[in-house]
Amino acid sequence: MVPDDRKYTQEHEWVQMEGDVGTVGVTDFAANEMGDVVFVELPEVGSEFSQGDTVGTIESVKAVADLFLPVSGEVVEINETVVDSPELVNTESLDDGWLFKVKLTEPEELDKLMDAAAYGELTGG
Amino acid sequence: MSDLSDLKTTPLTDWHEAHGGKMVPYAGYAMPVQYEGVLAEHAAVREKVGLFDITHMGEIYVTGPGAEAWLDSLITNRISGAAHGKITYTAMCKEDGGVLDDMLIYHLADEHWLVVCNAANHAKISGWLTEHCPADGVALNDASFDTALIAVQGPDSRELLCRLGHLAGVTVEVEGLDFYNCFTIDGPGGQWIVSRTGYTGEHGYELYLPNDDSLAIWEELIAKGADLGVAPIGLAARDTLRFEVCYCLYGHELAEDITPLEAGIGWAMRLKKKEFVGKEFLAAQKAAGIPRKLICLEMTGRGIARQGAKVLYEGQEVGEVTSGTFSPTLKKALALALVQSDVPEGELAVDVRGRSIECKTTAFPFLSARTKGDPRAERTLP
Structure with a gap:
């Protein structure tokens, strides 16, 4: 169920690396x-943050959740489509529902994130 | 998931869990907050028909020769003179005019009345009634834990109830039942009340049933409404549905430190009545000027204002949001707010987690109700 092509955080976000740029989104579990x-x-393109900083919010009809930066770096792109169609976070949380891309300044932080097996365990398989 | 095992259940709890209901604690009960999803459920009620298990509501029978006059001495609205089958919406206040609860009062038969209060206030209202009950002429019977309540709401609700026809030997005929009226029938487990009421702003009904009769009715409504697109509806959509038509929700627009005049339900108050608890204060407040008012806000900046967010006028705090969400029907962020009564119409702002988001006052209600007349009437959208 949990794809093993990316890393996961305790806050139910995922990071998928391509070169030194990580794409960030929320997990199916969180979306559900x-x-x-x-x-x-979403954060502004060009802004720089440290790991764990609050960079945005996601709101459902009932709830508000903060978005945290999983790895330190500079925001290089945001998903404008998801701003206009927030339902993509529910329907395509792992693909078209991605939120923003960050150019990592501390790549070793990735090692502290969970792999698919550990995240699967956290969320009950 | 939090432990729900200590919470009260309804006769439909197993059904909800077996059909994807996400159960949450609510007023001491484990209740479904959603099934398929709040947006789909909301749309089902606006466009088709939905079923709600609202068994958690409180039902207290008040009977006897003194029942009518006594109830009238406790409520803001007037029930004396109500015909059999008539339902009255009212607030019940403290001496200081604060609202203990809002409720429906059913006139079932001579000297037979039914008070239906909010689940979260059930213990408080039950206690208040018991405390104020005269020694003679009035009897109280709290039937809350024996009574199931199913709401059938939406433009196809009449069609669905008409399809019930004969059910367990009972004929259910809702044709001709007017808004805020009810009738009783004898079901297998005891008396049923069929009521043309609801909390969605749509044409709808509420069925009060003995616990043992409720699962069969629920399943029959689901089965017979399949081609109508009937759906079970959770508490989340119940809230967004009532919000769009600006029905007050206790704990939001109504509270012990808010008067009915401030909350905009002064229409359910009869100051010409000889007396009722809170009358003196409320009459004085009306004469002196009501300090706060409930207003409708549309967010013009990006953000959703939630309950508790401060409302700002020219940078000054003038009140706070009582309910706020994204409106599934109107597809924009809206809010109800209780503000100082001198706040003018026009541009305001709301402090959303430390950021000032622009908003503007808008017409009340956000969405017009279709509880009377054509259930599919064109809506007048703001």
Whole structure:
């Protein structure tokens, strides 16, 4: 169920690496827990953050969740499509529902994130 | 998942769990917050028909020769003179005008009344009634834990209920039942009440049933409504549905420190009544000027204002949001807010987690109700 082509955080986000740029999104588990997502707020392109910083919010009809930066770096691209169609976070959480891309400044932080097996265990398989 | 095992259940709890209901604690009960998803469920009620298990609501029978006058002395609205089968919406207040709860009062038969209160206030209202009950002429019977309540709401609700026809030897005929009226029938497990009421702003009904009769009815409604697109609806959509038509929700627009006049339900208050608890204060407040008012807000900046967010006018805090969400029907972020009554119409702002988001006042309600008349009437959209 949990794809092994990316890393995961305790906050139910995923990072998929391509070169030194990581694409970030929320997991299926998180999307299901939130319910229908109706609003996404993303960081500005060009802004720099440290691992764990709050960089945006995701809101469902009932709930608000902060978006955290899984790895330190500079935001190089955001998914404008998901801003206009927040439901993609529910329907395509691992693909078209990606949120933003970050150019890593501390790549070794990736080692501290969970692999698919560990994340699967965290979320009950 | 949090432990739900200590919570009360309804006769439909197993059904909800078997059909994808995501159960959450609510007023001491484990209740379904959603099944398929709040947006789909919301749309089902606006466009087709949905079923709600609202068994958690409180039902207290008040009977006896003194019942009518006594109830009238406790509520803001007037029930004396209500015909048999008539339902009255009212607030029940403290001496200081604060709202203990809002409720429906059913006139079932001579000297037979039914008070239906919110689940979260059931213990409080039950206690309040017991405390104020005169020694003679009034009897209280709290039937909350013996009574199941199913709401059938949406433009196809009448069609669906008409299809019930004979059910367990009972004929259910809702044709001709007007808004805020009810009738009783004898079911296998005891008396049923069929009521043309609801909390969605759509044409709809509520069925009060003995616990043992409720699962069969629920399953029959699901089966007979399949081609109508009937869906079970959770608490999340119940909230967004009532929000769009601006029905007050206790704990949001109503509370012990908010008066009915402030909450905009002064229409359910009869100051000409000789007396009722809170009348003196409320009459004085009306005469002196109501300090706060409930307003409708549309977010013009990006963000969703939630309950508790401060409302700002020219940078000054003037009140707070009582309910706010993304409106599934109107597809925009909206909010109800309780603000100082001198706040003018127009541009305001809301502090959403430390950021000032622009908004503007908009017409009340956000969406017009279709509870009376044509259930599929064109809506007048703001």
